[in-house]
Amino acid sequence: MNHAHTNxxxxxxxxxxxxxxxxxxxxxxxxxxxxxxxxxxxEAAYFRAEHRGFLPGYELQDxxxxxxxxxxxxxxxx
Numbered sequence: 001m002n003h004a005h006t007n008x009x010x011x012x013x014x015x016x017x018x019x020x021x022x023x024x025x026x027x028x029x030x031x032x033x034x035x036x037x038x039x040x041x042x043e044a045a046y047f048r049a050e051h052r053g054f055l056p057g058y059e060l061q062d063x064x065x066x067x068x069x070x071x072x073x074x075x076x077x078x
Contacts, residue, residue, distance in 0.1 A: 037070070040070055041063065041066045041067050041070060042063075042066075043066075044066035044069060044070060045059075045062040045063045045065075045066040046062075048062040048065060048066060049062050
């Protein structure tokens with residue numbers, strides 16, 4: 001059996017499963033309501049800020065990027 005082909009197929013399946021899971025999580029967030037969505041966006045924005053060392057001046061961009069990240073699976077599935 002061709003291992004390169006098998007590895008590519010496994011990676012493709014993993015990526016599809018991850019995308020499907022992200023879409024499910026995004027739908028669950030949307031269905032949970034605005035408070036849950038706000039909490040998830042705030043958490044994602046916090047981790048973005050933490051990743052760049054909490055440098056000031058990027059708070060709005062962190063928030064917008066977090067919203068876009070959480071909403072992306074919904075746009076891909078719709």
